[in-house]
Amino acid sequence: MGLNAKKPQTSKNHSFWQSLRHAAQGLSFTFQHEGNFKRHLAIATIVIVLSAILQVAKTEWLWLVSVIFIVLIAELWNTVVEYLVDLLVAKQYDTMAKHIKDVSAAIVLVASLLAVIVGLIIFVPYVLQILA
Template sequence: MGLNDNSHQTKKNRRFTQSLFHALEGLRWTFQDETNFKRHLVIAAIVILVGFLFQVSKLDWLWLIVVIFLVLIAELWNTAVEYIVDLLVQKHYDPLAKKIKDVSAAIVLVAALLAVVVGLIIFAPHLIKLF
């Protein structure tokens, strides 16, 4: 994207490095502003650690990685939707804006529930052996 006199980008990215920079900036903003994103990262780290401890199979790793990234993607999507809705309603309550935000949050909830189900399927046999 080109830069105007105020150093704010207003045009399309022309180089991959510009796109990468903006994507990393988006991750930084999300990590900085969204507590739930941090929680998901901590849970992901715990799941990865437990996966190593239980020496799960390659197929199990595939499923774990897929659901971890699915939850993170859902949280990023939810954050983007919240920013857009907040921009549009400018701190005024709107029932439709609430519905949009609630549905967006539900996306994260469904992704997290899927992750829990996959985690239980993978880790329950290992946990049962421990007890």
């Protein structure tokens, strides 16, 4: 490492902007490495465009935005768990590692089911109205 090379940071963030930059790096890392995060974002974009076209009510927007964020938070959390487990067991097969990762994936599944249920409750009446 050269004299002017910056030492990698392992200390606490010193400012709000530094915290924000690292959080943005976390989001960018997840987007680049987790296919499911990309898929969830793509579905969220479709739902937002559809909601704008159908001009859904304010409370419906609140529900939709809430479930979109719940799913994205669950996916971020699942990514944290996967990397922590990999760090601990270094890719060795471990029954407890399997259970931890499976339960973490189940969190995403349950959050996604909630999003599907909310989506059906909101969009089915609009579709029926269009078909009527």
